[in-house]
Amino acid sequence: MGQGLISTAALLAGATLVLGGCGLADSHAVWPEILKVKATEPAPLEAPPNVKQLVAGKLDSVFTAGSQPTHVRVSAPVHDPRSTGWTACVRAELTSVIGKPLGTQTYRVFFNTTTIFDRRLAGEDDNCLTETFEPV
Template identity: 55%
Template sequence: MRRIGVHIALVAGAALMLAGCGFADVRAPVPDFMRGKAPDPPTLGTPPDVKMLLRQKLDSVFMAASQPTHVRVSEPRPNLRGPGWTACVKAEVVSVTGKPLGTQTYRIEISDGVIADRQKVEAEDTCTSESYEPV
């Protein structure tokens, strides 16, 4: 009876020790052969037709009351912060009272063929160095 208890204890101890074995995370500070394989980056596919998206949904970037004119767009680039694409959009806009505000530039994020987000461009953004084409 005592012998069975010792065997159970040994098997349980061996199981606990082996439970700690396995591959470590990709960023773990262990030798390379002990690390798991890094996941492959997702494939992007073909760039979206940003001009067509803007023609269909310009109000997702500029308010209709701002009466955007001379709309221009840059080439789409892969989004560095996540899946999808980004592009820069410029247009001449007016305020609600009709006063010209000048050129406004936005960075848009395109995901699954739709404009998912827009953000106003800051001075240090890369949109300032992009080349633009009319929509």
Template identity: 55%
Template structure:
């Protein structure tokens, strides 16, 4: 009986030691051949036609009440924070009361061929240095 218990303990110990021999994380401090391979970055989708998107759905960036005029757009750039693309959009807008508000600039995020998000540009944003083309 004692022999069986010893064999079971040895087998369990060997199983635990072998379980630790799996591949380590990409950033683990083990030799390169023991590390798991880094995942491939997702393929970059083709550059979107931002002008066409804005012509079809300008209300995804500016409200209809703001009556945007002189709409201009920058070249799309790959999004550094995730998949998709970003572009900058400028337009002259008016307030709800009819007073001109001046030029408003937004950074739009494009994912899957649609405008997924828009954010107002801050003073330190790169949209201020972009070149724009009329829509």
């Protein structure tokens, strides 16, 4: 019985070595091209959505209620490298809840083709200062 256990263990060890080598044939291995795993190509980007139309129809998604945005302007959409969505800068003249002018405020918005799903006050890292804006 001990002899059968040893031969079974040897057979399993051999199979493990043979099958373990299959993972080594990736796209960077030194193997003939036919044996290499092909690196996947990223999906092509779809055309950017109409950010002017999206922001104009969803001002309440960008600005708080009562801020009375005027002179709303947007930058060109840029693909967000961290997701499948897009980003743009939105700038407007705003008013506080007590009616005091807040001046020009700039937000970075995150959106897809139909929905603004996040926004935040633009910071130095957002590059909104160097963007070109067009009226909505």
